[in-house]
Amino acid sequence: MMSAENTREKFIEAANRKMILAHKCTKCGHLMLETVLFCEKCSASKFEHAELEGSGTVVTYTIQAVAPEGFEDAGSYAWVVFNVDNAKLRASGFLPGVKEPKDLPVGAKVRVTGFDPKHGLMLQKS
């Protein structure tokens, strides 16, 4: 069985290589992003790391006009949910520099640029 240890550190390490680290059930192949010990589809408990291309298509997003603590100095940014390319999986991240909805139509392409300890999974438009 996989342990929950260090999974976030490994996710961050992969993000800094512009990849997304997911967990793949060795029994049914189901992909999950979260730290998992049992598969939500088949309940099996063996997983392998699956490094996915850090790119995808915007499903939805918001532009945070009022930023929460820790993001006050981030300028105008979007929090984005995207479908990860070539995988049945969604992820979300921080996309700086987005001022208006016309800057980021649903369906636009984004890619991972790294992980910032202050702002999380960093994205840019591609």
Place this chain on the structure above:
Amino acid sequence: MTSKVCVLGAGSTKYGKLNESIIEIALNAAKDAIESAGITPKEIQAGYISNVFGVADKQVHMAPVIMSNLGISHVPGLTIESACGSGSVMFREAFANVAAGFYDCVLALGVEKVTHTGTVHSTTLFSYCSDFFYEGGNGASFPGLFASMARAYMTTHKATEEDLAHVAVKNHENGMFNPKAHVHKKITVDDVLKSPVVASPLKLLDCCPFSDGASAVILCSEDFAKKSGRPYMEIIGSGRGASPAAVQGREDITTIPSTVAAARQAYKMAGVTAKDINFAEVHDCFTIAEIIDIEDLGFFPKGKAAHAVRDGATRLNGEIPINPSGGLKSKGHPIGATGVGQVVEVYEQFTGKAGQRTVPNAEIALTHNFGATGASAAVHIFKKVDRK
């Protein structure tokens, strides 16, 4: 086989910015509920308390403190947290314990006090209710998370920002008739559209306020209620549901699976359908939430609620009045209390205490309350009991 459970008394503080301590706020609601039920604290056999951010007023482990202050320190209490859905989730546990026969009479009380921490810090505290590593930690506030759901809904169902604004206008209109509401202000669609953007496409008047407040009800067995000689209502349906904690984990971002599951259970238990409900109190933390809720609860087909709201179907005189209390949007949202406050509204409606916001001839009502973006939810259905 479970026993019938009734709501015998109910009380609330005003919702808004309150100066009292969190315990004083809780006790004021408890006193109202106890007096409303015509009982003494000595008749309470257990206390169920819902609260999220007691730590912000230097008090956790709240149940025994409240019990002690009611003069019943020997009565066991339990404090329950489930983000903004804490009140209804706690109510469900109180209901289940009476239904199972463990107790004949219990206090169910929700309380919150956050406004003293200021808007920015409250926003941050609330973001801890998200799946923080993926959401709050990447810069999404709660308005931001619901804004992402709004954009998904608007993209899929061709709804507009103006459609969402009609929810706010209607709930503020109802709240004008609620003396305990946080916000007493009539607004127009134009006011909503011109209010400052918080997280696009949601604007300030699409968002509920941060509120302090407490609500409490007395739950009891049917025998206890009958013997009291007081007005009461019966809980005929109760359901719980869950969704992936993070928005990104949901296949369809325009629906909340926990609501659908909880409603299905509650309708089945009550032996009714959405068509039998005379009015509903639903979780409208943001205007988009009410649109999604009333579809997930079965009042309108998927993608049709926005237009129904615009056409007046959810107003006090509409085909299915939604949030006659003013909802979270106008009545306010003291998150630990909100789910209980909805039950208080049903009790006041059924016992002739709702004044100008009364839904005429209502016999069956539904409450719906969820935590975070709907990661947890509870739905309850109530039936008015005619004592004639």
